[in-house]
Amino acid sequence: MSKAIISSICLLLVVFVPVIDGRIARLGDGANGGVDCAVCSIVLGLVDKLSIVYNTSIVNSLERLCSILPGEYKVYCKVAVDFLGPYIVDGFIKGDNPDVICHSLKLCHDTPGQPKCRIYPTNSGISIPERAKNLRERHPLVNLLLMKSKICDFPGIKEICKILENVFNNHLPLVDLDHDKFGVETTLRGSSWRGKDCDDASAKVHPGARVANSDSIIDHNCNGIFGMDSATGLAWEDKFCNDSQRLGIAVLGDSISAHFHIPEQWLDAREFSEAAFEHLGFILENELDWPQMSASTGHVNVSWPNIEGPVRSLYSRLFELDHCNHRDYQNIAVNGARSGAMLDIMKSLSRDPQNDVPLLVIYSLVGNDVCNGHPDTFDHMTTVEEMRQNVYNALERLDTVLPKGSHVVTTGLANGSMLYDLLHNHIHPFGRVGVPLTYPQMYDYLSCLQISPCNGWLTSNATLRDLTTQHAVALSAAVRNASLSYQSRNYDIDYLDFPFDAVIQEWVAQGGQPWQIIESVDGFHINQYGHALVSDVLWAWLQKEKPHWLPSVNPHNADIERVFKDQGGY
Numbered sequence: 001m002s003k004a005i006i007s008s009i010c011l012l013l014v015v016f017v018p019v020i021d022g023r024i025a026r027l028g029d030g031a032n033g034g035v036d037c038a039v040c041s042i043v044l045g046l047v048d049k050l051s052i053v054y055n056t057s058i059v060n061s062l063e064r065l066c067s068i069l070p071g072e073y074k075v076y077c078k079v080a081v082d083f084l085g086p087y088i089v090d091g092f093i094k095g096d097n098p099d100v101i102c103h104s105l106k107l108c109h110d111t112p113g114q115p116k117c118r119i120y121p122t123n124s125g126i127s128i129p130e131r132a133k134n135l136r137e138r139h140p141l142v143n144l145l146l147m148k149s150k151i152c153d154f155p156g157i158k159e160i161c162k163i164l165e166n167v168f169n170n171h172l173p174l175v176d177l178d179h180d181k182f183g184v185e186t187t188l189r190g191s192s193w194r195g196k197d198c199d200d201a202s203a204k205v206h207p208g209a210r211v212a213n214s215d216s217i218i219d220h221n222c223n224g225i226f227g228m229d230s231a232t233g234l235a236w237e238d239k240f241c242n243d244s245q246r247l248g249i250a251v252l253g254d255s256i257s258a259h260f261h262i263p264e265q266w267l268d269a270r271e272f273s274e275a276a277f278e279h280l281g282f283i284l285e286n287e288l289d290w291p292q293m294s295a296s297t298g299h300v301n302v303s304w305p306n307i308e309g310p311v312r313s314l315y316s317r318l319f320e321l322d323h324c325n326h327r328d329y330q331n332i333a334v335n336g337a338r339s340g341a342m343l344d345i346m347k348s349l350s351r352d353p354q355n356d357v358p359l360l361v362i363y364s365l366v367g368n369d370v371c372n373g374h375p376d377t378f379d380h381m382t383t384v385e386e387m388r389q390n391v392y393n394a395l396e397r398l399d400t401v402l403p404k405g406s407h408v409v410t411t412g413l414a415n416g417s418m419l420y421d422l423l424h425n426h427i428h429p430f431g432r433v434g435v436p437l438t439y440p441q442m443y444d445y446l447s448c449l450q451i452s453p454c455n456g457w458l459t460s461n462a463t464l465r466d467l468t469t470q471h472a473v474a475l476s477a478a479v480r481n482a483s484l485s486y487q488s489r490n491y492d493i494d495y496l497d498f499p500f501d502a503v504i505q506e507w508v509a510q511g512g513q514p515w516q517i518i519e520s521v522d523g524f525h526i527n528q529y530g531h532a533l534v535s536d537v538l539w540a541w542l543q544k545e546k547p548h549w550l551p552s553v554n555p556h557n558a559d560i561e562r563v564f565k566d567q568g569g570y
């Protein structure tokens with residue numbers, strides 16, 4: 001069962017991550033059971049749907065779930081199923097739906113005087129709390145454990161929660177011996193996020209470093225170009241990179257910049273397979289983000305069944321212009337980040353004003369300052385003055401770390417009203433088997449549990465959506481104001497409205513439907529196609545408005561490929 005548990009925990013990360021600024025610690029926030037209730041109901045919903053798809057018993061579905069999982073997850077899954085399996089099976093056999101079973105496990109509850117949260121249509125007859133009580137009373141042993149009633153206290157699931165907590169609370173490379181904030185691993189804030197370190201024993205050696213001693217022996221900047229050309233006696237770095245104008249890229253952002261993506265196959269029972277979960281560990285260790293394929297720092301094509309679409313990024317364009325920029329990227333984006341938290345998060349940006357080359361920084365927080373799951377959502381939004389101050393403080397901090405000649409682009413918030421417009425009459429992947437579930441039904445369910453990633457935008461209340469967009473517009477103006485009034489010393493700066501409109505227009509011009517660029521599972525982020533388009537639009541803007549920021553083409557690119565092949569890869 002735990003594959004489904006994990007997938008649902010994943011789904012719910014979308015949910016509580018924005019609410020709690022990227023910290024997983026408060027698992028269980030919300031009302032009427034909150035995250036725990038939603039995880040339980042969605043997982044059991046999947047079990048139910050699996051038995052429909054494969055025309056097998058619930059027992060078989062539970063076993064199928066565990067057997068598909070990789071490594072340690074399989075073990076924990078079995079522990080959980082051994083413990084809860086008979087209980088769950090008994091529930092389903094007696095005709096109870098996931099809402100009932102999760103109430104009986106005390107993970108969901110009804111609060112008097114408040115709306116009741118149900119993901120399945122209620123069958124007539126006996127009430128859910130009553131059915132739940134009956135089920136519980138048939139299983140005295142499980143009943144004993146239910147004194148605790150937190151999902152992370154359950155056998156097997158406890159271990160999975162621990163893994164997730166470790167990953168989601170850390171935003172520096174886990175393995176980084178020289179503490180230069182660049183690591184050699186891929187996941188856990190390693191090279192998926194920041195160029196790979198080519199010497200993890202020396203802090204002087206890292207992507208973006210200035211060349212020292214012509215890199216004739218040591219590859220200080222990790223761009224894969226070093227050593228001497230014995231034919232001419234010149235250092236390769238001098239020969240190929242002397243005349244080029246080096247520029248790295250960094251993004252300070254939220255889950256959009258980090259490229260949050262939950263594979264659709266994890267929630268659509270028809271697409272469950274071993275292949276769909278093969279890379280589960282990797283995906284979780286990257287916090288369900290895909291920075292290696294994002295609009296700003298994308299640098300690899302991944303051919304897993306979990307993701308589809310082209311990779312085009314600002315980084316790969318800087319690399320195309322000049323291969324000397326190889327590996328000089330940093331994705332400092334955290335799911336759920338808002339402008340206040342960014343002041344802390346940005347401390348993990350690594351740049352030395354003297355010893356590193358200039359950087360192009362994209363500061364882009366597109367929604368969390370207006371998005372939260374509270375019923376009184378407006379009271380929990382960042383105010384205009386706070387926003388202005390937070391951006392101003394971030395710009396001041398950048399002045400202390402950026403080398404002279406750097407550039408900064410800030411963006412405004414996205415117009416989240418579009419999400420509802422694009423998706424409201426589509427079926428959510430979870431509802432493609434069995435009882436259909438539309439996006440508005442999913443939104444209402446999450447709102448009811450007070451764990452919506454964005455009450456203001458993911459709602460069928462048009463007034464609420466409009467008011468939220470109005471506040472987003474005001475906050476964008478504050479970002480613009482701070483950006484244009486700040487007197488920077490080491491970089492030049494400009495502001496850009498988040499180009500959601502332009503991206504949609506471009507996609508439509510290519511023959512697409514606007515909803516196709518939104519993530520299907522969360523209905524809240526842009527997907528791989530959207531990322532490639534965002535990068536196209538930003539690059540076109542830079543070329544048109546800031547041509548002097550962009551390096552010129554390095555005439556030695558072909559030579560670099562000839563001598564250094566893939567420059568050490570990523």
Ligand SMILES: *[C@@H]1O[C@H](CO)[C@@H](O)[C@H](O)[C@H]1NC(C)=O
Binds near residue numbers: 055
């Ligand atoms: C499902 O399985 C049952 C019993 O094994 C069988 O009688 C039934 O025809 C199957 N239904 C489908 C649609 O395959």
Ligand SMILES: *[C@@H]1O[C@H](CO)[C@@H](O)[C@H](O)[C@H]1NC(C)=O
Binds near residue numbers: 234238
């Ligand atoms: C490259 O620049 C270095 C340092 O400025 C200089 O010593 C060297 O002669 C230059 N080499 C070439 C080939 O231009």
Ligand SMILES: *[C@@H]1O[C@H](CO)[C@@H](O)[C@H](O)[C@H]1NC(C)=O
Binds near residue numbers: 298299300301311316
């Ligand atoms: C990804 O694949 C496409 C098409 O094969 C190619 O043009 C592109 O350069 C690749 N991108 C990266 C980052 O490898």
Ligand SMILES: *[C@@H]1O[C@H](CO)[C@@H](O)[C@H](O)[C@H]1NC(C)=O
Binds near residue numbers: 415419469473
């Ligand atoms: C936001 O998008 C909606 C359509 O989805 C549109 O009606 C509204 O005018 C837009 N608001 C702004 C400020 O762009």
Ligand SMILES: *[C@@H]1O[C@H](CO)[C@@H](O)[C@H](O)[C@H]1NC(C)=O
Binds near residue numbers: 463
């Ligand atoms: C819609 O949202 C607005 C603004 O929060 C609120 O005043 C109104 O009562 C809501 N309407 C419904 C039907 O809930």
Ligand SMILES: *[C@@H]1O[C@H](CO)[C@@H](O)[C@H](O)[C@H]1NC(C)=O
Binds near residue numbers: 480481482484485
């Ligand atoms: C920023 O806002 C202040 C106060 O409203 C105003 O005086 C100033 O002109 C604005 N600056 C810019 C660049 O918009």
